[in-house]
Amino acid sequence: MKFGSTSSYIASDDLAVAVNAAITLQRPLLVKGEPGTGKTELARQVAESLGLPMMEWNIKSTTKAQQGLYEYDAVSRLRDSQLGDERVHDVRNYIRKGKLWQAFEADTRVVLLIDEIDKADIEFPNDLLQELDRMEFHVYETSETVRARHRPIVIITSNNEKELPDAFLRRCFFHFIRFPDADTLRAIVDVHFPGIRESLLTTALTQFYEIRETPGLKKKPSTSEVLDWLKLLLAENLTAEDLKRDARSLLPRLHGALLKNEQDVHLFERLAFASRGRV
Incomplete structure (x- = not known):
């Protein structure tokens, strides 16, 4: 066995x-x-x-x-x-x-x-x-x-x-x-969403890992949550271009699939405010 x-x-x-x-x-x-x-x-x-x-x-x-x-x-x-x-x-x-x-x-x-x-x-x-x-x-x-x-x-x-x-x-x-690295996560995504557009997947996973690595995050999004997020992106027929984040909040599209508490949502809003203040 x-x-x-x-x-x-x-x-x-x-x-x-x-x-x-x-x-x-x-x-x-x-x-x-x-x-x-x-x-x-x-x-x-x-x-x-x-x-x-x-x-x-x-x-x-x-x-x-x-x-x-x-x-x-x-x-x-x-x-x-x-x-x-x-x-x-x-x-x-x-x-x-x-x-x-x-x-x-x-x-x-x-x-x-x-x-x-x-x-x-x-x-x-x-x-x-x-x-x-x-x-x-x-x-x-x-x-x-x-x-x-x-x-x-x-x-x-x-x-x-x-x-x-x-x-x-x-x-x-x-x-x-351990949390999967980018290559392993791509393989996992391919099992669930074969044929997903490469540009969409690359942009989505880049944003996903950026979110996970954000200092101060209370709950890092997991594998199951990125799969839910990708399912929503495909259901909405979004493109890589659509995933560009709003500089006013830095929140990703359909962020409720990734961020599961108000502290983390407010964290990205504060980061966006601080970023605007430096401009």
Whole structure:
């Protein structure tokens, strides 16, 4: 099993090496990088490239590690017992299987995405250490041990909102997705918009990188945002000439696709004002 770029996803050489190394080592792949650099999409593309089904566990601030294993619905069992329901005699009727359990019992190997693990409580990663390491866990209500039939390929994403525990990091293969350089970004654009006019693409990407490198920017636009921007430019049938920025604001055309808060919009307006003052 070897992962590489797909028809809809450009994987850099170092990213492909990281994915394949994690598969070889049978370790979870921990992927960090700016929001919008394709961390979540990576798992989908690994599954597509290797011809495997995918399971997705989206983590929220309220998510507990136990939910990935199973949840025992004691309240429903109590209610059913009061109603005389025969289901109460089998506790298995009240156990809800989590994503890890589903991945462990799958008939074939799967790609399991644990998305944005840093959103959860700081203890969340530690609570999954043994399960991800040994690929098994115990169900106390039924006194059974669930073991993985086929070791899943586990991909974990993080936006670096919280530091992850060292004990957890030791069990992962780590990769940081760097923001693509101009050549790689061109290749990514070509996948999504084949045949885009060269003059439009050159002008658009020049402006895009200038925006990203502007000092004081609160949120740099990402890969997904430049793709949205290009989609709008094509929908409006704009040309390279149309992209010339107004000296009064320096804001790019359709800037709402790139700048996502008022501080950054005001930054370009202030820069334009300062530029006019120097003239």
